[in-house]
Amino acid sequence: MYGMVNKALQEMVFAAHGEKVWDQIKERAGVDVEIFLSNEAYPDAITYQLVGAASEVLQAPVSDLLEAFGVHWVLKLAVPGYGHLMQAAGSNLKDFLVYLPNFHARISLIFPNLNPPRFLCSDVTDNSMTLSYYSDRRGLSSFVVGLLKGLARHFQTAVTIEQTQVFGADSDHDRFSISWP
Numbered sequence: 396m397y398g399m400v401n402k403a404l405q406e407m408v409f410a411a412h413g414e415k416v417w418d419q420i421k422e423r424a425g426v427d428v429e430i431f432l433s434n435e436a437y438p439d440a441i442t443y444q445l446v447g448a449a450s451e452v453l454q455a456p457v458s459d460l461l462e463a464f465g466v467h468w469v470l471k472l473a474v475p476g477y478g479h480l481m482q483a484a485g486s487n488l489k490d491f492l493v494y495l496p497n498f499h500a501r502i503s504l505i506f507p508n509l510n511p512p513r514f515l516c517s518d519v520t521d522n523s524m525t526l527s528y529y530s531d532r533r534g535l536s537s538f539v540v541g542l543l544k545g546l547a548r549h550f551q552t553a554v555t556i557e558q559t560q561v562f563g564a565d566s567d568h569d570r571f572s573i574s575w576p
């Protein structure tokens with residue numbers, strides 16, 4: 396994944412726990428990178444190792460960390476750093492989510508080696524929809540939940556998210572039922 400992912404993780408841990416704790420996490424992860432370059436691609440394994448080590452050092456479940464990271468990604472990285480892309484994608488939660496399947500195509504223009512997630516919206520009503528999430532990567536459904544919660548906070552919309560399908564033997568994707576007032 397592009398270095399911006401690891402960098403954002405570092406910033407989230409820095410803000411909450413400081414530099415020493417981040418150094419501990421890197422050491423436990425066996426990751427010897429001083430500065431992550433946003434525009435450079437790093438092996439996915441580095442990100443997974445950092446998240447796993449953070450879970451051990453902070454004694455928090457991986458799912459909790461990934462969810463918090465999703466919120467952080469939207470509110471601390473996407474909105475302040477890519478405001479124009481966020482605004483172009485929609486001015487409310489529903490419009491943004493309907494646009495989401497196309498969103499990373501825009502991002503691919505900036506990051507040509509992106510291996511983005513794929514989203515599909517269905518059963519769209521004025522206050523609900525089904526969102527299907529496809530990825531070549533495993534174990535990131537809590538990240539998606541956090542991203543959705545971050546978007547809901549950004550658009551100041553109360554949201555209910557329920558995972559109705561889980562990737563596994565019976566399904567090639569995760570599926571979420573999302574509703575708002």
Ligand code: HEM
Pocket residue numbers: 396397399400469472473477480481495499502506508509510511512529530531532535538539542543
């Ligand atoms: C301007 C905002 C955003 C940028 C710049 C961005 C960029 C990226 C980048 C660089 C990656 C790593 C993939 C790679 O390097 O191959 C990624 C992954 C991902 N992004 Fe975004 N993203 C943005 C917003 C969003 C939003 C709003 C969602 C909403 C749900 C989202 C969902 C995901 C997911 C789930 C992944 C994990 C990869 C996977 O599932 O395979 N992103 N994104």
